[in-house]
Amino acid sequence: MHTKIGLAAALALGLAIPAATTYAAYQVGSARDDILIGADDDNQADPEIQPAGVAANQSLNNADTLIGGPGDDILIGMLGSDVLIGGPGEDVIIGGIERGSQPNSDIQIGDTGDDIAIWQGGDGSDLFDGGQGNNDALVFGTIDRDSTTNVPILSPVYGRHAETGLPTANVSGQGGFCTLEAVQDPAARGFEFLVRFFSKANGNLLVTVRTRDVEQVFCTAEDAAAVTFADLTEPNPQFVEIALDAVRGLNSQVARVIR
Ligand SMILES: [Ca+2]
Numbered sequence: 001m002h003t004k005i006g007l008a009a010a011l012a013l014g015l016a017i018p019a020a021t022t023y024a025a026y027q028v029g030s031a032r033d034d035i036l037i038g039a040d041d042d043n044q045a046d047p048e049i050q051p052a053g054v055a056a057n058q059s060l061n062n063a064d065t066l067i068g069g070p071g072d073d074i075l076i077g078m079l080g081s082d083v084l085i086g087g088p089g090e091d092v093i094i095g096g097i098e099r100g101s102q103p104n105s106d107i108q109i110g111d112t113g114d115d116i117a118i119w120q121g122g123d124g125s126d127l128f129d130g131g132q133g134n135n136d137a138l139v140f141g142t143i144d145r146d147s148t149t150n151v152p153i154l155s156p157v158y159g160r161h162a163e164t165g166l167p168t169a170n171v172s173g174q175g176g177f178c179t180l181e182a183v184q185d186p187a188a189r190g191f192e193f194l195v196r197f198f199s200k201a202n203g204n205l206l207v208t209v210r211t212r213d214v215e216q217v218f219c220t221a222e223d224a225a226a227v228t229f230a231d232l233t234e235p236n237p238q239f240v241e242i243a244l245d246a247v248r249g250l251n252s253q254v255a256r257v258i259r
Pocket residue numbers: 038039040062063064077078079080081082
């Protein structure tokens with residue numbers, strides 16, 4: 001599955017696939033810029049894992065561990081509660097796309113460099129630990145995906161990420177909005193903020209993403225088709241509505257991803 005998707009993505013982009021090590025449910029990137037996509041192959045359909053006639057689920061429910069290593073990597077967990085570790089470099093991390101399939105709570109660790117985590121509607125409550133870097137960014141938006149494979153589409157770009165391309169996401173037009181809460185005891189929790197995502201249609205709270213060492217959050221206004229931004233390095237950060245062309249000045253990599 002991984003090879004098929006990776007090959008299709010690479011062919012669509014006219015790219016060579018960088019060498020990466022693949023094991024069931026565990027993938028380690030090369031020293032170059034890798035595209036790692038969760039294999040979603042540890043589940044009850046695997047007869048080695050799930051003995052015939054056994055009712056109890058013996059599988060990892062499609063959980064994968066993706067380790068980017070050095071380079072500006074693209075990590076995509078797909079289904080299941082995945083662990084995604086960017087390693088050094090400016091990594092882009094997507095826990096989904098899950099579209100309501102559960103379990104779907106991903107642990108996303110950026111490590112050094114300015115990393116971006118992208119959550120989309122239907123993904124679960126997650127954690128994003130940006131690690132070192134002055135501009136680790138959490139983005140809420142509807143990711144452009146292949147309607148058959150559900151895999152995010154990586155579009156060709158120049159400069160950084162030219163080897164992999166970048167995903168794109170509709171932030172201004174998504175059907176939800178975000179609020180922000182600082183946790184009372186970040187040292188005890190191990191994370192600093194709770195970013196809550198609500199449905200615009202009915203006001204219901206849908207998911208909460210925990211952040212640690214994340215400096216920026218991009219989401220959507222409650223009452224407008226517009227981008228909101230929160231600077232988590234400020235004393236009492238709040239979401240404020242911003243013009244789309246203001247994103248470049250805040251985070252040039254995010255500006256290439258969102259609309
Ligand atoms: Ca997965």
